[in-house]
Amino acid sequence: MSERVARAALSRLSEPGDVRLGVLVGRLGANRVYELLREEQDVAGVYTDVAARLRGLEPEREIERAAAEGIRFVCPEDDEWPRALDDLDRAEPLQDRGCRPLGLWVKGERRLDEACRRAAAVVGSRSATTYGAGVASDIAACLADKQMTVVSGAAFGIDQAAHRGSLAARGLTVAVLACGVDRAYPSAHRNLLDYISDTGLVVSELPPGCAPTRVRFLSRNRLIAALGQGTVVVEAAVRSGALNTANWATRLHRVLMGVPGPVTSAPSQGVHELIRSRGAALVTRGEDVLELLSPSGSFLGEVPRAPVLVTDRLSDRERQVLDAVPRLRPAGTDSIARTAGVAARDVSVVMQRLHSLRLVENTTAGWRRSEPPE
Amino acid sequence: MSERVARAALSRLSEPGDVRLGVLVGRLGANRVYELLREEQDVAGVYTDVAARLRGLEPEREIERAAAEGIRFVCPEDDEWPRALDDLDRAEPLQDRGCRPLGLWVKGERRLDEACRRAAAVVGSRSATTYGAGVASDIAACLADKQMTVVSGAAFGIDQAAHRGSLAARGLTVAVLACGVDRAYPSAHRNLLDYISDTGLVVSELPPGCAPTRVRFLSRNRLIAALGQGTVVVEAAVRSGALNTANWATRLHRVLMGVPGPVTSAPSQGVHELIRSRGAALVTRGEDVLELLSPSGSFLGEVPRAPVLVTDRLSDRERQVLDAVPRLRPAGTDSIARTAGVAARDVSVVMQRLHSLRLVENTTAGWRRSEPPE
Numbered sequence: 061m062s063e064r065v066a067r068a069a070l071s072r073l074s075e076p077g078d079v080r081l082g083v084l085v086g087r088l089g090a091n092r093v094y095e096l097l098r099e100e101q102d103v104a105g106v107y108t109d110v111a112a113r114l115r116g117l118e119p120e121r122e123i124e125r126a127a128a129e130g131i132r133f134v135c136p137e138d139d140e141w142p143r144a145l146d147d148l149d150r151a152e153p154l155q156d157r158g159c160r161p162l163g164l165w166v167k168g169e170r171r172l173d174e175a176c177r178r179a180a181a182v183v184g185s186r187s188a189t190t191y192g193a194g195v196a197s198d199i200a201a202c203l204a205d206k207q208m209t210v211v212s213g214a215a216f217g218i219d220q221a222a223h224r225g226s227l228a229a230r231g232l233t234v235a236v237l238a239c240g241v242d243r244a245y246p247s248a249h250r251n252l253l254d255y256i257s258d259t260g261l262v263v264s265e266l267p268p269g270c271a272p273t274r275v276r277f278l279s280r281n282r283l284i285a286a287l288g289q290g291t292v293v294v295e296a297a298v299r300s301g302a303l304n305t306a307n308w309a310t311r312l313h314r315v316l317m318g319v320p321g322p323v324t325s326a327p328s329q330g331v332h333e334l335i336r337s338r339g340a341a342l343v344t345r346g347e348d349v350l351e352l353l354s355p356s357g358s359f360l361g362e363v364p365r366a367p368v369l370v371t372d373r374l375s376d377r378e379r380q381v382l383d384a385v386p387r388l389r390p391a392g393t394d395s396i397a398r399t400a401g402v403a404a405r406d407v408s409v410v411m412q413r414l415h416s417l418r419l420v421e422n423t424t425a426g427w428r429r430s431e432p433p434e
Numbered sequence: 435m436s437e438r439v440a441r442a443a444l445s446r447l448s449e450p451g452d453v454r455l456g457v458l459v460g461r462l463g464a465n466r467v468y469e470l471l472r473e474e475q476d477v478a479g480v481y482t483d484v485a486a487r488l489r490g491l492e493p494e495r496e497i498e499r500a501a502a503e504g505i506r507f508v509c510p511e512d513d514e515w516p517r518a519l520d521d522l523d524r525a526e527p528l529q530d531r532g533c534r535p536l537g538l539w540v541k542g543e544r545r546l547d548e549a550c551r552r553a554a555a556v557v558g559s560r561s562a563t564t565y566g567a568g569v570a571s572d573i574a575a576c577l578a579d580k581q582m583t584v585v586s587g588a589a590f591g592i593d594q595a596a597h598r599g600s601l602a603a604r605g606l607t608v609a610v611l612a613c614g615v616d617r618a619y620p621s622a623h624r625n626l627l628d629y630i631s632d633t634g635l636v637v638s639e640l641p642p643g644c645a646p647t648r649v650r651f652l653s654r655n656r657l658i659a660a661l662g663q664g665t666v667v668v669e670a671a672v673r674s675g676a677l678n679t680a681n682w683a684t685r686l687h688r689v690l691m692g693v694p695g696p697v698t699s700a701p702s703q704g705v706h707e708l709i710r711s712r713g714a715a716l717v718t719r720g721e722d723v724l725e726l727l728s729p730s731g732s733f734l735g736e737v738p739r740a741p742v743l744v745t746d747r748l749s750d751r752e753r754q755v756l757d758a759v760p761r762l763r764p765a766g767t768d769s770i771a772r773t774a775g776v777a778a779r780d781v782s783v784v785m786q787r788l789h790s791l792r793l794v795e796n797t798t799a800g801w802r803r804s805e806p807p808e
Contacts, residue, residue: 073777075754108777112768157750233777273757275750308522320694320706322565325717329772332694335709342710344697376649378530383647394486401449430519 061119066090067163068133069119070188072267073097073110074162076279080104082149082159088410090162093169103314115391126165126268131241134172135163142176144266145286151311155277158282158308161265162379167241168261175232179209180349181288181309183281183302184295186220192218192295195319197225199292202346204231206354211236211287212251214344215255215293218294218302223256230259237264238280239272281305281311290315290355292343296330303330306340317353370417382419382429399413440464442507445536447471447484450653456523456533464536487562495648500539500642505615508546509537516550519660525685528567530650532656532682536637541615542635549606549635553583554723555683557655557676558592558669559701566669566701567593569693573666577746578605582727585610585661587654588623588630592668592676596629602800604633608661611638612654619674619714645800655679656686663727664689666717670704679705680714686716689726690714698701744791751776756803757782758794764800 067090074081084103089092095115097107117391123133134140146159166172182200184192200210200222210226212219214235226233234257237245241262244250256262265283266276285291285308293316296302308318318340321328334340343349347361374382384400385391393411397404411427414420421430441464448455458477461712468585471481471488481504497507508514523590531707540546556574558566559560574584574596584600586593600607611619615636618624630636639657640650655675659665659682668689670676683690692714695702716721748756758774759765767785771778785801788794795804 064691073775084733106649107781109775112772112778113775155644191698196695273754275757319697320709322696323569323693324565328694329718332716332718335694336722342694342708344703348476348710380647380649383649399466399484401447401483401487404478404486406482 063090064135066094067117069094071112071162076265079159097106131167134166140171140173142173147312156197164263165241166263167257176287179211179288179311181211181291183305185300186217187217193221199346200225200227201429204229209408235261235262236283238276240268240270242268245272245413279344282308285309292317294319295327297327298330317343335346378410385429387429390423390428392426437464438509439493440468441537443468447487450639451531452532453533455474504774505541507537508540514545514547516547521686538637540637541631553585553662555585555658555665556596557679559674560589562591562669568594568597570668573605573720574599578603582798607634609636610657612650614644616642619646639762655683659683666691668693669701671701672704752784759803761803764797764802766800
């Protein structure tokens with residue numbers, strides 16, 4: 061039996077990210093581990109757990125059936141395997157779960173490694189606000205526009221907005237599910253998922269047919285964090301699963317980013333906490349994300365600045381004189397000098413400069429402010 | 435002539451924060467500097483600038499007239515002088531402006547040093563949003579509630595909201611003006627300023643009668659930053675004067691804080707930039723400000739957390755089993771073990787624990803989820 065088939069078998073037998081199994085496979089190879097399990101050898105207690113699932117398992121047929129539905133099983137041995145996922149074996153596991161997946165079931169024509177070469181995870185609350193959804197969508201569209209893939213979880217709220225933002229900008233987007241890629245969860249996202257697999261990729265470490273469970277959602281989050289070079293959290297209430305993804309981003313040494321919001325908005329609380337205490341970078345636009353995820357200096361977003369006004373270039377002293385020039389009734393140099401607290405002879409020099417900048421005008425009765433030219 | 439009278443005279447002659455004059459006074463004393471100016475000695479070019487203002491100056495009478503209006507002139511030699519202002523002479527000046535004030539004209543009965551012993555500056559845009567004004571007011575009220583003085587500039591928008599928030603909580607608030615303390619700027623704030631001077635303090639380094647100018651606003655900002663142990667910027671568009679105050683807070687090694695807002699809101703842009711690039715701490719509540727400004731560990735705000743649920747305390751394995759228990763049609767241990775991918779004998783043990791936590795119920799047909807107790 062090939063490693064691929066053995067890995068597919070093990071992915072059906074075990075729960076995602078099982079560290080015991082991951083270590084065994086790393087040491088003995090998937091084929092040997094599967095063999096041991098079929099011989100009912102209880103290595104590390106794995107057999108006891110998976111025994112009930114072993115009966116009737118037909119991994120070859122499962123791979124064939126998936127292929128008929130346009131689903132392939134991508135293994136670490138494949139060229140298409142995103143090496144970013146290998147970081148999971150270098151990060152410390154959470155309890156006994158969190159290693160590199162045995163393989164990924166993938167739906168969609170793009171190569172997974174290429175799709176994730178430049179990728180950012182954009183995640184957040186299912187109970188997003190209009191504000192949060194709008195910002196997530198804008199950021200995703202901006203990333204798409206610069207050929208950066210948006211990775212998310214296809215959930216309601218922020219995930220959905222992120223996928224849609226990318227799709228609307230004709231971008232590449234990857235949905236990572238906590239169930240089989242043939243299933244739609246939530247079912248209302250059937251069309252969205254179809255659209256994503258048509259133009260991008262839908263992936264899961266769970267074989268087709270598997271249902272989502274809470275533990276699987278948590279395991280799934282590590283893949284979202286691992287596939288992106290960084291994770292953007294848009295809105296996350298204090299119990300949001302997005303904070304779990306953020307946690308994984310940090311463990312995986314990915315760039316963690318947060319979009320702030322009103323301090324009065326519960327869905328922004330978790331993000332503010334990430335920025336305050338967990339070192340998340342504050343981002344407000346897709347450009348900020350691109351700047352943080354691009355090699356140093358290769359993408360520089362513009363710092364939001366108001367246009368420089370003529371008056372910005374004045375020295376303190378010139379400013380002081382200008383302040384003393386009346387707006388309505390003109391005044392002489394002496395009067396201006398007195399008001400400004402600047403020597404009269406200096407005022408004459410400064411007035412010439414202000415005049416050349418068209419900030420003041422000379423009337424027969426003296427100097428007066430003029431509106432700066434636009 | 436006393437130093438006090440000489441300082442009052444110089445404060446009338448010069449513009450706020452004039453470094454040339456500040457250095458001279460530090461070296462020779464105010465009395466000697468004033469004497470030199472009256473002898474028309476042009477030390478450091480100061481005479482040339484102030485000559486026009488020297489004529490007719492009567493500092494003693496000016497102090498008397500101010501006293502009749504309930505305004506006193508507080509000098510660095512006075513017990514009441516807030517030593518925090520001396521930091522201005524240790525900070526690097528901006529161009530040729532920014533030293534410690536010659537003195538402060540003060541209206542209100544409280545001692546200035548005591549009022550500023552525990553103080554935070556709360557500043558922001560004049561064109562504040564309802565959101566920003568609400569947050570500024572809430573933060574100020576919270577600070578007032580913990581006996582922390584709120585320092586601000588009595589401008590429209592955030593300043594006003596901060597003063598009002600403090601007043602509403604019967605707190606002590608200090609307004610620092612860019613004009614004489616007998617004047618109301620903006621004039622719509624006449625009542626507000628009266629209320630502040632009745633219960634707190636209105637201060638300015640400009641003598642009574644002086645009009646506000648742009649340069650004076652900028653000089654004033656350094657006093658706001660210096661009088662607080664920290665500066666909270668609530669909303670600040672990219673050209674807001676509040677960013678100048680923030681700049682001074684940093685130069686003076688005060689704690690700089692920013693309140694985030696919607697990324698789509700222009701008045702929050704400047705604050706986000708402060709948090710992102712200028713090291714401002716993100717704060718969302720008065721408690722955050724108190725925590726940052728109080729001696730380490732003496733004030734600890736609660737981190738916003740959702741209540742811990744029974745299910746939060748489950749191990750991954752217990753969680754995995756619970757996920758496999760049906761919500762409607764009960765199932766036996768073997769079926770649950772198969773769904774969970776956990777050994778049947780372990781499932782029996784876990785079910786007992788889940789049952790004791792009232793997460794599952796035992797029916798004649800097997801196990802079923804029960805709603806967790808509230």
